[in-house]
Structures are given as C-alpha cells and as structure tokens.
Amino acid sequence: GGGGGGGGGFGGDDAAAGLAAAARLTARLTADDTLTAVRALGIESADSTDAARMVALLDRDGAGSVGFHDFRRYVALLPEAQARSNATWNWLSAATTAAAAGGAGPAPDARQQQRKNDGKRPARREHDKPSTQPMKQLFAGGLAGIIAKTAVAPLDRARTMIQDVGCSGSDGGARRTVTGVCGQVLREEGPLGLFRGNLVSALKVVPANALQFAIFHNMKDAIQRGKGVVGEEAGGAEQRRRGGAVHAPFRGGAAQAVKGVGVPKSADLTVAERLASGATAGAISTVVCYPLDVLKSQMSVQGGLKGSVVSAALQLFREQGGARAFYKGLGPTLLADIIGSGLGFTLYDTFNGVYRTLNGGRKPSPAEKGILGGFSACVCVTATQPLEVVMTRMRVQGVGGRPVLYKNAVDCLRVSVRQGGFRSLWLGTGAAYVKIFPQ
Numbered sequence: 001g002g003g004g005g006g007g008g009g010f011g012g013d014d015a016a017a018g019l020a021a022a023a024r025l026t027a028r029l030t031a032d033d034t035l036t037a038v039r040a041l042g043i044e045s046a047d048s049t050d051a052a053r054m055v056a057l058l059d060r061d062g063a064g065s066v067g068f069h070d071f072r073r074y075v076a077l078l079p080e081a082q083a084r085s086n087a088t089w090n091w092l093s094a095a096t097t098a099a100a101a102g103g104a105g106p107a108p109d110a111r112q113q114q115r116k117n118d119g120k121r122p123a124r125r126e127h128d129k130p131s132t133q134p135m136k137q138l139f140a141g142g143l144a145g146i147i148a149k150t151a152v153a154p155l156d157r158a159r160t161m162i163q164d165v166g167c168s169g170s171d172g173g174a175r176r177t178v179t180g181v182c183g184q185v186l187r188e189e190g191p192l193g194l195f196r197g198n199l200v201s202a203l204k205v206v207p208a209n210a211l212q213f214a215i216f217h218n219m220k221d222a223i224q225r226g227k228g229v230v231g232e233e234a235g236g237a238e239q240r241r242r243g244g245a246v247h248a249p250f251r252g253g254a255a256q257a258v259k260g261v262g263v264p265k266s267a268d269l270t271v272a273e274r275l276a277s278g279a280t281a282g283a284i285s286t287v288v289c290y291p292l293d294v295l296k297s298q299m300s301v302q303g304g305l306k307g308s309v310v311s312a313a314l315q316l317f318r319e320q321g322g323a324r325a326f327y328k329g330l331g332p333t334l335l336a337d338i339i340g341s342g343l344g345f346t347l348y349d350t351f352n353g354v355y356r357t358l359n360g361g362r363k364p365s366p367a368e369k370g371i372l373g374g375f376s377a378c379v380c381v382t383a384t385q386p387l388e389v390v391m392t393r394m395r396v397q398g399v400g401g402r403p404v405l406y407k408n409a410v411d412c413l414r415v416s417v418r419q420g421g422f423r424s425l426w427l428g429t430g431a432a433y434v435k436i437f438p439q
Contacts, residue, residue: 028065053095145205152435154194159428163392200296208289215281282341291326303400329394336387347376386425
C-alpha cells in the first residue's frame with residue numbers, strides 16, 4: 001500500500017511539472033510585461049510606446065501579446081552570440097527600426113492617421129545596450145590582452161633591448177638578434193628575466209586595449225547613427241548586395257528590421273571615418289596609460305630599473321625629474337599609436353570586407369580573423385617601426401648610466417640615422433613580426 005501511495009505521489013509530481021511547463025509555453029507577454037523586462041536589463045530609454053511596438057513586431061495573430069512560439073521564431077533569426085546575451089535589446093531595436101520603416105508600431109488605422117496628419121514616419125529611436133554589455137567587453141578584452149602579452153613577453157623584451165642605444169652600439173652583432181638577446185638574458189638573469197616588465201604590460205593591457213576597442217566601436221556606432229545606416233537600411237543594403245530575398249515571418253517589414261538591427265556594418269563607414277575612429281581610440285588610450293609604457297621600457301632594458309613595479313616607479317619619479325619623467329617620448333609614441341591604430345583598424349575592416357565579398361558574405365572564422373588581423377598588424381609595424389625605435393631610445397636615455405643624447409624626437413631620428421644609417425630605424429622589426437600572430 002505504501003509503495004502504491006509513493007507511486008501515485010510521483011505520478012502527481014510529474015503531472016504538476018508537466019502542467020507548469022505547459023503553462024509557461026502558453027503564457028503571453030503584454031506590453032507592460034515587456035517594458036518591465038526591458039527596464040530590468042537597465043535599458044532606461046525604453047517607454048510604453050516602445051514596448052507596444054515590440055509586441056506588435058512579433059504578434060502575428062493581432063492578439064496584443066506575445067507567446068513563446070512567437071518569440072522563438074524571432075530568436076531563430078539572431079546570431080548565436082546575440083541570442084545568448086542581447087536578444088531583448090535586439091528585439092527593442094528591431095521594433096523601433098520597423099516602426100520607423102512603417103512595419104510595426106501602432107495599430108494600422110492609427111498609423112495611417114498619423115501619416116495623414118504629419119506626412120512622416122515615426123522617428124527612429126536609438127537605445128543604449130544593456131548595462132552589463134560594456135563590462136563584459138572590457139573584461140573579455142582585458143583578459144585576452146593579458147594572456148597575449150604574457151605569451152610574447154620574451155619577444156617584447158628582446159625588441160626593447162635591440163632598439164635600446166645600449167644594445168645597438170658596438171657590443172657585438174649577435175646581441176642585435178632575438179636569439180642573441182634572449183640567450184644573454186637567460187645566462188644573466190635566468191628564465192624569469194625574459195618576463196621582466198611583463199607585469200607592467202599586464203597592468204596596462206586591461207585599461208588600454210579594452211578602452212581602445214570600446215572607444216573605436218562606440219565612435220563607429222555614433223557615426224552610423226548619424227548617417228542613419230543602423231537597422232533596416234543596413235540590413236536591407238546587405239541583403240541587396242547578396243542578391244537575395246528577405247523573408248518576412250512577422251507582420252509588415254519587421255523581418256528586414258530584425259535582419260540588420262544593431263549590427264553596424266563597417267562597409268557603411270568611409271575609409272576616412274574608420275581611420276578617424278581608430279586614431280582617436282589609440283590617442284586616448286595612449287595618453288591615459290603612457291606612464292606604464294615608460295616604466296615597462298625602463299624595467300626591460302639592461303641595467304634598467306630594478307625591484308617591484310611600485311619601487312621602480314618611485315625610483316623613476318625621484319631620479320628622473322618627477323611626474324614629467326613618466327611622459328618621456330610621448331610625442332613619437334602618440335604619433336605611432338595614432339597611425340598604428342587608425343591604419344590597423346582600417347586595414348582590418350577593409351580586409352574583412354574584402355574577405356566577405358570574395359566568400360559570398362560569409363564572415364571569417366576566428367582563425368581566419370586572426371590571420372587577417374596579423375597581416376594588418378604587419379603593415380602597421382613596418383610603417384611605425386622608426387617611431388618605435390625613437391620612443392624606446394627617448395624613454396630609456398639617462399637610466400642605468402646611459403647618456404642623455406637626444407633633445408627631442410626629431411633629434412633622435414637624426415642622430416640614429418647618422419650613427420647607424422636608415423637601417424637602424426627598423427631595429428627590432430623581426431621580433432615585432434614574430435610576436436604578431438601568437439598575440
């Protein structure tokens with residue numbers, strides 16, 4: 001009897017769970033429910049009109065609410081990454097885009113009356129992404145940067161030592177090679193010596209790389225919003241370039257809006273706009289993080305600053321002129337970063353666009369993106385290497401008994417060419433090339 005009662009109880013639990021699951025599948029979201037969910041994500045710019053448009057976008061039956069199957073059909077159109085983290089924000093943006101295009105929004109009669117009254121479509125409204133997205137981007141970019149910098153730290157130190165005036169003089173040609181410098185460091189300092197200064201690089205990577213990418217992409221988004229090429233227009237243009245039809249499982253022109261919403265197209269930016277976005281991002285991140293660059297260079301060269309990061313920073317401050325010592329060589333560094341960032345982002349976006357054109361619109365895989373980025377970086381390194389040599393020599397002059405030889409960046413270029421020829425301006429290029437693809 002007890003066993004039977006237990007079996008009946010188990011069956012009752014299963015039935016209750018089944019009914020609960022069925023209730024969830026049949027539940028429907030109203031505009032008020034949708035607005036509550038959007039506000040819970042931190043998108044404060046949304047209002048009741050936006051929520052009504054969101055419901056109208058997916059409501060195939062005109063019931064004034066959205067069910068599970070309606071939402072599932074919409075999510076099926078999103079890229080996997082956006083379906084995981086940005087589905088609601090994309091739904092909101094798709095709805096406002098479709099309303100501006102005349103595909104969703106108020107009831108048809110009201111919409112027709114509105115157009116009759118003012119002869120205009122509803123204005124396209126922009127909404128901020130969920131508040132968690134920037135933090136995710138900063139964390140992911142910072143972590144990836146730390147791992148990459150640590151992996152190539154021996155090559156980075158070798159390049160700094162090769163460019164240093166103390167290693168490019170008459171100390172022997174073998175020391176000008178990556179293997180020669182690394183062998184010397186291993187003999188004199190041990191394996192950990194190859195990573196001297198890497199902690200400073202890691203401290204810089206988190207704010208610098210994440211800040212640079214965030215500024216660049218925000219500038220791209222701002223430019224595209226100003227040109228009105230976000231959402232339906234970008235998606236429709238992309239679809240027309242592919243020569244395909246746009247299917248519409250939702251009412252009106254909503255599919256076109258969903259297809260392109262929230263996915264800025266780099267092709268919509270001119271080369272000059274991409275160059276300006278990248279250069280601005282590079283300049284801001286350089287100025288903010290430059291003291292760490294100087295500290296890292298002075299810790300990396302032979303006979304440079306010793307001890308922990310804090311003690312080395314205090315030593316630099318006390319012995320080399322106070323706070324201004326942390327900005328030695330800022331001019332050539334800023335110029336190199338502006339050129340490198342602007343050119344790098346521009347080349348990468350251009351290579352990416354060419355790749356998609358040659359492959360029927362297919363996006364490159366992560367490995368292919370790495371190759372495209374590597375080729376872009378090689379071009380940037382070649383173009384900016386003379387400035388890298390100048391910035392290194394200006395940062396480290398006067399440290400560890402080194403003479404102060406250069407008055408400014410132009411003087412450093414002139415003296416370097418006079419002493420070592422034009423070839424000396426590309427010292428360390430081999431190490432820079434080697435570390436590009438692993439990084």
